Amino acid sequence: MPPETNRESWNGVAKGLHWLIALLVLALFVLGWTATSWPLSPTKLKLFFWHKSLGITVLGLVLLRILWRVAHQRPPLPPSMPRWECYAAEASHLLLYGLLLAMPLSGWVINAAANFPLKVFGLFTLPAIVAPDKALQSVAQTVHLTLFWLFASLLVLHIGAALRHHIVLRDNVLRSMLPTARRDKSP
Amino acid sequence: MRRILSLLVLIAGFITALSVQAATLWKIDHPRSRLGFVATWQESEFQGVFQKFHAQILFDEKNLEKSRFEVEVDVTSADTRSPDRDEAMARPEWFFYSRFPAAHFTTRSIRRLENNRYLAEGELLLKGITHPLALPFIWQQSGDTARMKGETVIQRTDFRIGEGEWSSGEMIGLDVKLTVELHLTR
Ligand code: HEM
Numbered sequence: 610m611p612p613e614t615n616r617e618s619w620n621g622v623a624k625g626l627h628w629l630i631a632l633l634v635l636a637l638f639v640l641g642w643t644a645t646s647w648p649l650s651p652t653k654l655k656l657f658f659w660h661k662s663l664g665i666t667v668l669g670l671v672l673l674r675i676l677w678r679v680a681h682q683r684p685p686l687p688p689s690m691p692r693w694e695c696y697a698a699e700a701s702h703l704l705l706y707g708l709l710l711a712m713p714l715s716g717w718v719i720n721a722a723a724n725f726p727l728k729v730f731g732l733f734t735l736p737a738i739v740a741p742d743k744a745l746q747s748v749a750q751t752v753h754l755t756l757f758w759l760f761a762s763l764l765v766l767h768i769g770a771a772l773r774h775h776i777v778l779r780d781n782v783l784r785s786m787l788p789t790a791r792r793d794k795s796p
Numbered sequence: 797m798r799r800i801l802s803l804l805v806l807i808a809g810f811i812t813a814l815s816v817q818a819a820t821l822w823k824i825d826h827p828r829s830r831l832g833f834v835a836t837w838q839e840s841e842f843q844g845v846f847q848k849f850h851a852q853i854l855f856d857e858k859n860l861e862k863s864r865f866e867v868e869v870d871v872t873s874a875d876t877r878s879p880d881r882d883e884a885m886a887r888p889e890w891f892f893y894s895r896f897p898a899a900h901f902t903t904r905s906i907r908r909l910e911n912n913r914y915l916a917e918g919e920l921l922l923k924g925i926t927h928p929l930a931l932p933f934i935w936q937q938s939g940d941t942a943r944m945k946g947e948t949v950i951q952r953t954d955f956r957i958g959e960g961e962w963s964s965g966e967m968i969g970l971d972v973k974l975t976v977e978l979h980l981t982r
């Protein structure tokens with residue numbers, strides 16, 4: 610059993626949340642861009658309705674995920690990994706969590722500053738977190754957009770790193786997050 | 797002769813006084829008064845106000861026959877505290893500000909429902925379209941001041957507010973509540 614390929618998998622909750630959030634974030638990128646470029650029409654409002662509802666869902670799921678994360682031990686990284694890589698992984702994950710919070714929060718600020726309602730999935734209304742304010746709205750829009758670019762770049766690194774572990778280093782870092790792997794030692 | 801003349805003048809004055817009292821003209825205290833609306837957007841309510849409107853309010857509880865409201869609203873003064881939304885309202889498919897900057901409401905009759913509750917019935921002219929409008933309201937008067945408060949619901953598509961795709965009512969509801977609260981003095 611070569612040690613670097615023997616690593617515990619992420620637990621089912623962590624995996625479930627990771628992939629659910631990843632899927633929603635992808636949908637949010639698409640919805641965000643489509644909604645923004647769509648001509649003013651009921652369809653545009655509907656795209657934003659879904660964008661905002663799913664965005665708030667992500668906010669809720671990320672809070673859950675962070676709670677879960679602080680209460681549990683993460684599976685250790687392969688001991689063969691250089692120390693700086695471990696730090697880089699930690700730092701980038703921390704930044705990802707930060708972005709997962711900052712994206713929906715800045716969106717919420719845009720929405721409140723524009724004095725638009727926020728009735729998530731048409732089910733419950735969230736309060737406005739700021740008062741209507743045109744100037745603040747454009748600042749929040751710039752923040753939301755800038756964070757998106759940061760997020761997208763970081764994801765390229767994140768996915769690139771995952772693929773490098775799998776294809777180049779041939780360890781089980783990627784597999785430890787895949788739904789198929791059990792908690793037992795793999796492969 | 798002189799006596800008859802002065803008597804006539806007296807009678808004329810009396811009649812004028814009576815007729816003035818028969819339909820008191822009320823002055824609106826604009827800073828405290830509000831003409832607003834409530835509509836729905838993405839399944840929740842939002843509010844707006846018309847910042848500019850004039851109205852001639854002739855009202856006397858004892859002479860409803862002669863009571864009459866004539867309201868002119870500067871539609872372009874609509875404010876929903878959302879520059880993006882307010883901008884969209886100016887468009888042809890919505891209020892078409894450039895062609896229809898004003899709306900008018902004129903009553904045909906005002907009758908009492910019960911106690912201080914009344915019903916004003918008349919016509920609303922909005923975006924070039926006239927439709928009947930019934931406005932139930934409460935009239936509270938004490939001495940020379942009064943407060944008039946009412947609300948009613950209209951279908952925005954009756955007035956072609958929100959044409960084309962918007963007429964489905966999806967994302968922006970068809971029912972729009974009009975609210976009025978006037979503080980008046982005579
Ligand atoms: C993880 C959550 C979210 C992601 C990844 C995300 C992503 C995006 C993207 C890619 C865009 C298009 C680019 C842009 O114009 O900024 C966008 C636009 C927008 N998003 Fe989000 N968003 C999220 C959450 C939210 C939430 C929760 C809200 C509101 C409650 C929101 C409101 C908006 C608005 C109003 C725009 C249009 C901005 C504009 O007109 O410039 N977003 N979002």
Ligand code: HEM
Nearest residue numbers: 627630631634635678698702705706764768771782783786
């Ligand atoms: C929007 C998309 C994604 C987001 C927001 C995201 C976010 C995250 C975060 C925050 C972590 C850290 C977990 C923790 O330490 O608690 C993580 C771990 C991980 N992610 Fe993603 N991820 C995304 C997509 C992907 C994709 C597409 C892959 C695979 C190609 C992937 C592979 C992994 C792997 C293998 C780990 C575990 C790393 C480790 O064990 O240290 N992620 N992800």
